[in-house]
Amino acid sequence: MRLTTHQLSLNAGTRTLIDALDLALEPGEVLGILGANGAGKSTLLTVLAGLARPAQGQVLLDGQPVADLPPLTRAQHIGLLPQGDEGGFFGSVADFVALGHFPFDGSPDLAPHLATWELTDLADRPLATLSGGERQRARLAQLAVQQPRIALLDEPLTHLDPAHQARLLAWARSEADAGRCVVLTLHDPNWAACHCDRLLFLYGDGRWRLGTPAELLTPASLEALYGPGTASLWRQSERSQPV
């Protein structure tokens, strides 16, 4: 299952965010998207998921325009983790995680996913009583229940402690090893260097760059991406080889 974009352009009002992006997501890869606030990272994920129309160009899933797929079919292949907004959910953690199974028939086996994200003991608690990090784990577990071939995650590291960041990495790598594709937005170049196969830089003015961490990550390139004074974000260049 391949997700590709063809000459994809995104706007915010009259401003061009991304111009003529050609991207082919390979099964088995973890792609990291980096860019300043407002550069179009979340918008790009929404368009890749087929939930918003681009200004120009197309997103294709195995050659078919993704925005034209029936909603359920699309949800059986593409999963999206938007940034958190669970204000309207009144049920338990287990109820919440189980919603990831909505595109499919039958009832889901939640136990392994609850265990992976260390939610087993929290399963019966109302979601609203969880801490920010626990809630983020519940959202990741919900996405894992959906088991999308292409998982699009918007700042999944938010609120996670280092141990659970490592767990997210292990999950993303195991998804990729199973032939699925994980796309995530993030702000930490060191994390990106260690754990992503390819990176996409979004400059927020139409320009973009696609390449391996070794190709893209240098102090100078980070200053070009984030602005002056940000080169110190990138201190350990020897880490640029995946561990």
Added chain:
Amino acid sequence: MAGALPADRELAQQILAELRAPRVAAAFACGGLLALAGVLMQTLFRNPLAEPYLLGVSGGAGLLALLGMAAGLAWPWISLLAFAGSLLALGLAAALGGRMLARDHTPLLLAGVMLAAGFGALIALVLSVAPAERLPGMLFFLMGDLAWTGNAPLLLAALGLAVAAALSLSRRLDVLQLSPLKAASLGVAVAPTRWTLFGLAGACTALVVAQAGSIGFVGLMVPHALRKLGFNGHRVLLPAAALAGGSLLVLADALARTVIEPRELPVGVLTALLGVPMMLWLLRRP
């Protein structure tokens, strides 16, 4: 009634069959429809404070019904006017605020709340200039009153249909509690489902308001209380709300008819008097 004459017993049976039973049935159906509409509105707006009258339905119904009463029209016309007023309010809310419903429900909410405020002011205006002898009838309508409700079979059938329709949406309603973007990513067609919810909740409410005025509190409290008691999935919440809302209104109406016999109180007063302490007690539970 040990020594009752056959004629008395016949009369008693006649009262039971022709007056009491239809009124109890109508009360049950109205309460069920209001509680069901409350669940749907709370899911549509992702907010536990949403309730059936949020978008000005009771205001629109009240305004036209009161204008009818001020003009001296009789009951079936008042009922039709109230129904038309409900639809007018819903139509205005949808036209003014419904454009973004796939992504954001706030414009619809704001349009509805503004309409409700506007209708409220117009109702106050009608009340202040209406002939004094018509005021009690107007007030009873505004507070909700089952005394005129003549169409129990219609209401019961509507309740059955509405529960069935809502149940057929129950899995989608569970997902709609998430953000619109997340719900869409899971395969729910957000805008059509939200419009269906809006229409179903609006139809339930309009029907009740046309038959019994604006009975308050049932649609807000019953869904909230049931959630507090652990009914969360819509597959159980929807039928539970219909049952609990119906039962609450039957109880409230029985009290409204009897506490200061032979006079009747508007049933809306009783739903609040019963509901407020119940809700406060539930809120104190851990």
